[in-house]
Amino acid sequence: xxxxxxxxxxxxxxxxxxxxxxxxxxxxxxLGALGVASIVSSQAAVAGNDDSSFELREATIGDIHSAMKxxxxxxxxxxGQYLKRIDxxxxxxxxxxxxxxxxxxxxxxxDRQFESGxxxxxxxxxxxxxxxxxxxxxxxxxxxxxxLADSVPPxxxxxVKALRDAGGIILAKANLHEFxxxxxxxxxxxxxxxxxxxxxxxxxxxxxxxxxxxxANLGAIGTGSDTCSSNRSPPAFNNLVGLRPTVGLxxxxxxxxxxxxxxxAGPITRTVADSARMMDVMVGYDPGDPVxxxxxEHVPESGYVSxxxxxxxxxxxxxxxxxxxxxxxxxxVPKAAADTITEIIDREIDEMKAAGAExxxxxxxxxxxxxxxxxxxxxxFKRDFDRYLAELGDAAPYSSLxxxxxxxxVAPEVKERILDQGALDINAEGLDENVDYLxxxxxxxxxxxxxxxxxxxxxxxxxxxxxxxxxxVPMSENxxxxxxxxxxxxxxxxxxxxxxxxxxxxxxxxxxxLLGRSFAEPKLFELAYSYEQHTQHRRPPTDFPPVKHAK
Numbered sequence: 001x002x003x004x005x006x007x008x009x010x011x012x013x014x015x016x017x018x019x020x021x022x023x024x025x026x027x028x029x030x031l032g033a034l035g036v037a038s039i040v041s042s043q044a045a046v047a048g049n050d051d052s053s054f055e056l057r058e059a060t061i062g063d064i065h066s067a068m069k070x071x072x073x074x075x076x077x078x079x080g081q082y083l084k085r086i087d088x089x090x091x092x093x094x095x096x097x098x099x100x101x102x103x104x105x106x107x108x109x110x111d112r113q114f115e116s117g118x119x120x121x122x123x124x125x126x127x128x129x130x131x132x133x134x135x136x137x138x139x140x141x142x143x144x145x146x147x148l149a150d151s152v153p154p155x156x157x158x159x160v161k162a163l164r165d166a167g168g169i170i171l172a173k174a175n176l177h178e179f180x181x182x183x184x185x186x187x188x189x190x191x192x193x194x195x196x197x198x199x200x201x202x203x204x205x206x207x208x209x210x211x212x213x214x215x216a217n218l219g220a221i222g223t224g225s226d227t228c229s230s231n232r233s234p235p236a237f238n239n240l241v242g243l244r245p246t247v248g249l250x251x252x253x254x255x256x257x258x259x260x261x262x263x264x265a266g267p268i269t270r271t272v273a274d275s276a277r278m279m280d281v282m283v284g285y286d287p288g289d290p291v292x293x294x295x296x297e298h299v300p301e302s303g304y305v306s307x308x309x310x311x312x313x314x315x316x317x318x319x320x321x322x323x324x325x326x327x328x329x330x331x332x333v334p335k336a337a338a339d340t341i342t343e344i345i346d347r348e349i350d351e352m353k354a355a356g357a358e359x360x361x362x363x364x365x366x367x368x369x370x371x372x373x374x375x376x377x378x379x380x381f382k383r384d385f386d387r388y389l390a391e392l393g394d395a396a397p398y399s400s401l402x403x404x405x406x407x408x409x410v411a412p413e414v415k416e417r418i419l420d421q422g423a424l425d426i427n428a429e430g431l432d433e434n435v436d437y438l439x440x441x442x443x444x445x446x447x448x449x450x451x452x453x454x455x456x457x458x459x460x461x462x463x464x465x466x467x468x469x470x471x472x473v474p475m476s477e478n479x480x481x482x483x484x485x486x487x488x489x490x491x492x493x494x495x496x497x498x499x500x501x502x503x504x505x506x507x508x509x510x511x512x513x514l515l516g517r518s519f520a521e522p523k524l525f526e527l528a529y530s531y532e533q534h535t536q537h538r539r540p541p542t543d544f545p546p547v548k549h550a551k
Contacts, residue, residue, distance in 0.1 A: 012086070012096045012172075012190075056081050057217045057540055058270060061126055061277050064220060068114065068125060075107035075114070075125035075169065078220075081547075082127045082171055086218050088547045092199055095213040097132045097190045098139050098173045106169050123281060124167030129219035131210050132173035132189075133180060134160055134265065135254035139170075143256040144178040144187030146409035151395050157254025158286045159223070159265055166281040171219050175209030176230075178414040179385070180258045183229055183479045185209055188411040194475065196238050196541045197509055201472035202479050204233040210268050211238040216544040221278055222268040227258045227377055229467070229486035231266045232498035233479075236467040236511025239500045239538055241275045241528070242268050246519045247493040248295030249279075251286035257384035259377040261441075262490050270538055272499070272529040276304040279521065298519035310533045312526030314356035316461045318514070319363035319454070320349065324465035324485035337470045338483075344510045345466050348501045348535070355534045357527075360458045365488070366450045374443040374491040378421045379436075383428035448492045452517065461523055462514040463488075467498045471508040489515055497524050500537035 054073040055063075067073040083099065090096050100106075113120045130136065133143045135153035142148040156164065164170065175190030177183060185193040185208025193208045195201040196215035203212045207224030211234035214222045224231040226244040235242025243266040250265045257263055267278035280303045285296040300306065325342050353359055365371075385401040398404045402424050405415055418424065431437050455463070469483045489496035496515040503509055516524045532538075 012090060013098050056085075057546060058538075059217075059220060060271055061123065061221065061274050064126055065119065065124065075110045076104060078125060079103050079107045079127055079169060079171065082219055084547050085216070085544070086172065086213075089216055089544050090213075090218060092194065092543070093196060093212045093216060093218075094191050094193050095174055095209040095216075095218065096129075096172045097142060097144070097175050097209070100139055100170050100172055102138055103127070103169055103171050110167060110169070119167060121165065121167035121281075122277060123163060123221075126168050126220045127171035128163055128168045129171055129210055129213050129222040130160065130173045131176055131207050131222070131224045133176060133225060133256035134173075134223060136160055136170060136173065139173060141173075141256065142189045143180070144176045144189045145404070145411075146188045147398060147404045147407055149189060149409075151392065151397055153254065153392060153395055155254065158251035158284075158288065159282050160254065162281055162284065163223075168281075172213070174207075174213055174222065177206035177208070178411050179256065179381075179418075180206040180225060180227055180230060181381070181414055182206060182417060183233065183481055183484060185212075185234070186411060186413060188409060188414070192475065195472050195508075196544070197507060198472065199543070200475055201508065202237070202475055202477075204229065204237040204468065204472065204479055204484070206230040206234075207242075207268060208234045208237075211235050211240055211242070214238070214268055214270060215240055216541055221274055223265060223278075224268045225255055225263060225265045226490070227262045228375070228490040229481075229484040231268065232467045232486060232489075232496060232511075232513055233484050235268055236498045236500075236513070237472045237509055239503075239509040239541075240268055240270055240498075241272050241500070241532075242266065242498040243275050243279070243521075243524075244489050244496045245279065245283075245521060246295065246298075246495045248291040249283045249299070249519070249521070250295075251284070251289040251292050253286050253288040257381075257388055259380040260384050261376050261380060261444075272525065272532045273305070273308055275497070276308055276525050276529075279304045295519070300522050304521060304525055307522040307525040308529040309526045310530055311356070312528075312530035313352055313534070314530075315358070316356070316527055317358045317360065317459055318352060318527070319458055319460045319463050320359060320361040321365050321463050321465040321485075321488075322362035323365045323368055324469070324488070326469060340504050341466050341469055341471065341510055344502050344504070345464075345512055348512055348531075349464070351535055352531060355530060360460065363454055363458060363460070363463060365454070366447055368485075368487075370443065371447055371487045371491055374440050374447055375487065376437060376440050378423045379426050379431060379434065379440070381418075381423045382426055383431065386428065444491050447488070448494075451488065451492055451494070455517065462516050462520075462527055465513055465515075467511045467513045471504050471510065485513075494518055495521050495524055497528050499528055499531060500535075502535075502537050
């Protein structure tokens with residue numbers, strides 16, 4: 001049901017405030033010279049440049065490093081500028097839960113490193129926004145829930161450590177749909193996040209906080225996670241690139257789980273190149289997540305960046321899954337809205353043809369209801385979440401999902417959905433004997449085999465379909481899950497990448513999605529980069545212009 005948009009207080013916090021009440025007025029602590037004056041004047045300061053010599057908005061990793069080499073920007077000044085944008089604009093977006101008060105000090109360390117010996121790693125000095133279901137040893141990991149408001153994990157998630165080791169700066173942690181259990185990006189901790197291109201529209205979810213923040217240039221790059229749609233529909237709704245990697249490439253250790261079978265993490269960026277650069281850092285073997293033992297064998301020795309080919313569409317064969325287009329009997333969605341998405345995707349298919357791609361249209365796909373029935377999130381959530389709490393040890397505020405849901409610290413809409421879908425009714429210890437669960441796992445094998453058969457029969461490099469069959473919905477409505485064709489990637493474990501495909505006539509972003517075989521990320525990057533370079537659909541939202549440089 002639609003929610004009361006005013007029932008959640010907007011109050012991002014800094015790390016010093018994590019063990020106090022949820023009054024976030026100490027936001028200014030730890031921000032150094034940014035100070036109170038910057039906050040007070042932020043709404044009136046949306047003129048001029050973020051920096052006299054460096055254009056912050058839309059800056060890529062490469063742009064940042066070039067500017068550092070030329071002396072145009074330092075890590076400290078870059079962090080300050082992004083923090084200033086958060087202060088100026090996030091009261092509109094409501095995308096950030098926690099600001100890292102140690103970000104400036106980390107930036108100072110990296111600036112000293114650069115002066116003495118060059119870059120510390122491939123992400124040196126790059127401010128990163130994490131989805132707040134990824135553990136950080138120096139900030140709470142809330143999964144969007146007040147129940148975990150003061151839960152500071154003992155160590156970083158495997159992927160967070162990798163990002164830090166590569167020189168990245170954790171700038172902030174972003175809102176998400178609470179526990180990733182939905183697609184609206186609504187949580188008791190962060191409230192309701194809004195779309196960067198229309199503040200009266202939803203950003204999709206569950207990684208909508210990261211997507212809105214990166215779209216509005218509140219950070220350079222970001223992370224999300226994907227159980228079904230979460231790393232693809234939010235980027236699509238915010239004119240971004242979102243990758244759901246093959247399960248096994250990126251460790252899930254230290255990520256608040258929803259479903260061990262379906263969960264994976266991935267980058268959310270403004271460009272395909274930045275997505276590839278992040279993947280080069282995020283992948284790797286983790287003894288704590290055994291599936292990565294298979295994934296590490298498929299990481300290209302030359303890195304994913306080496307597959308950024310502007311001519312990657314030339315001779316590529318792409319199949320169009322028409323079963324995932326159009327209105328799927330959702331009464332709240334006007335047919336005209338679905339038709340608009342189809343028209344835009346059809347135009348983009350023509351762009352691919354012009355770039356040299358061979359299109360097979362349509363490609364048969366197994367019945368959508370059969371694909372949807374392979375979902376195992378409700379079966380695994382209780383087991384996996386309880387295991388996560390146990391691994392937190394003394395940092396765990398509750399001992400079980402049931403105790404969390406029974407508390408008053410979960411958004412009512414989220415609690416209702418968890419109860420309605422029976423996630424607490426599953427016997428977590430008896431899954432090996434749960435007939436429905438075992439049948440769903442078997443369906444996943446059938447879907448994988450059928451999809452691979454279709455791709456082999458037509459000699460396809462990728463399948464194409466929209467990440468959402470409708471544009472972003474108004475904040476007064478809930479995002480219809482039925483209009484997010486997320487299950488094919490989620491229920492096969494295959495990789496899929498969402499890309500900017502343009503805008504509706506009223507300026508709302510539209511995306512398209514490419515799906516490949518297991519560990520075919522190099523090929524997906526070839527296709528995605530070529531499409532991006534031929535179309536150049538990314539453009540920043542107009543409501544978040546440069547912020548005047550703080551004195």
